[in-house]
Amino acid sequence: MNHPSSRADEIASRVEAFVRGTIIPYERDPRRSSHGPSDDLVTEMRSKARAAGVLTPHILPDGSHLTQRETAHVLKKTGLSPLGPLACNTAAPDEGNMYLLGKVGSPEQKKRFLDPLVKGEARSAFFMTEPAETGGAGSDPSMMQSTAERSGNHWVINGRKAFITGADGAKVGIVMAKSAEGACLFLVDLPNPAIRIERVLDTIDSSMPGGHAVVTIDNLRVAADQMLGESGEGFKYAQVRLSPARLSHCMRWHGAATRAQEIATNYVCQRQAFGKLLIDHEGVGFQLADNLIDLKQAELMIDWCADVLDTGSLGTAESSMAKVAVSDALFRVADRCVQVMGGTGVTQDTIVEQVFREIRAFRIYDGPTEVHKWSLARKIKRDFTHGSK
Known part of the structure; x- marks a missing residue:
């Protein structure tokens, strides 16, 4: 089995010490709401990460990126607290947006839009998903309704977007719209009066600053040099982002599930019921044993997919498989942690809830389980059809 490189090991150790020692105490900070931590809390945590040398740890000082396998080792440590990815600047959607800009952006675009993200001085948002009521793009991006029309040396963009993570408070936007040639991506400075937040949705999660917004884009004028890549190539560029972004979600949440397992273990190894410790009751102990198995299988799936991406492959099918397997496994882990902690598990006394x-x-x-399975089933049929000829 490949082990993490010595540089990844060293970075991950520093990140873990920082998250456990400096960031976990912020989990009690009142500047956290149902729509995510406030921007001043994020700024404060990032200043401490910068001082500790663990800000944007997956991107090296020369601008190069850790391998995906190395990134997995580091991002799992940032995920040990829901606030860790924000503090260390490895959170979605910024981490995926940085990756995309690093791969596709021009030198001028990198200087203007990427540098502030890498330095942790700005947040970003990816404007792709659209509202269901208008028949817009959700899991099927080919249903894109937002339009981009040429106007001299500018593009004019119109449309509505939904579930846009971090739009409220973001300084950099990546907007997807369709031109006559097809899907396009545009880089935009935010806030912009032509991009109006209708509302921030109340959602089940609460770890992402700015929450998830419904947005109207009304005659947004964007200079031609702010198009990312070429007109009509937007879906191709989105694929560059999607596989690594799916996998980095797996990495971060693996860290969170690991922490939940630690908290649940601490609870059941001290709490007694019916004359013995909870851990000594099979119904409890076996659940945490199942968690160990799920965590290890998820870790191996992440590393396997990371190795595929490190070959230069897009890893579309592999990242779908990893995303399904890991998200389902980690959900089982979190669910069992809640269960074995009983009443305490459903309170906010710990972060398990x-x-x-x-x-x-x-x-x-990053795609519901069912969409990924549907995509994989199509691949199975395609491979069979080609193989049977």
Whole structure:
């Protein structure tokens, strides 16, 4: 089995010490709401991460990126607290947006839009999903309703977007709309008067600053040099982002589920019922044993998919398999942690309840389990058809 590199091991150790020692105490901070931590809390935590040398730890000082396998080792440590990815600047959607800009952005675009993200001085949002009531793009991006029309040396964008994570308070936007050539991606400075937040949705999760917004885009004018790549190539670029972003979700939430297991273990190894410790009751002990199995299988699935991506492959099918397997496994882990802790498990006295909520949402974010299975079934049919000729 491949072990993490020495550099990844060293970075991960520093990140873990920082998250456990400095960030976990912030879990009691009142600047956390149902729509995520406030921006001043994020700024405060990031200043401490910068001082500790663990800000954006997966991107090296020369701008190069850790391998996906190395990134997995580091991002799992940032996930040990729901606040860890924000503090260390490895959170969604910024982490995926940084990856995309690093791969596709021009030198000028990187300087203007990527540098502030890498430095942790700005948050970003990815404007792709659209409202169901208008028949817009959800799990099927080909249903894109938002339009982009040429106007001299500008593009004019119109449409509505939904479930846009972090839009409220973001400084960098990546907007997807369709031109005559097909899907396009545009880089936008935020806030912009042409991009109006209708409302921030009340959702089951609460770890992402700015929450998840419904947005109207009304005659947004964007200079031609702010298009990311070429007109009509937006879906291709989105694929560059999607597989690694799915996998980094798995990495971060693996850390959170690991922490929930630690908290549940601490609880059942001290709490007594019916004359013995809870851990000594099979109905409790076996659930935590099942958690160990799920956590290890999820870890191996993450590492396997990371290795595929590190070959240069898009890893579309592999990331779908990993996303389904890991999100379902980690949800079982979180659910059992709540269960073995009884009444305490459903309170906010520990973060177990929050981890349960967040991982429940993760089974939908970056593609619901069913969409990934449908995609894999299509691949099975395609492979069979080609193989039988």
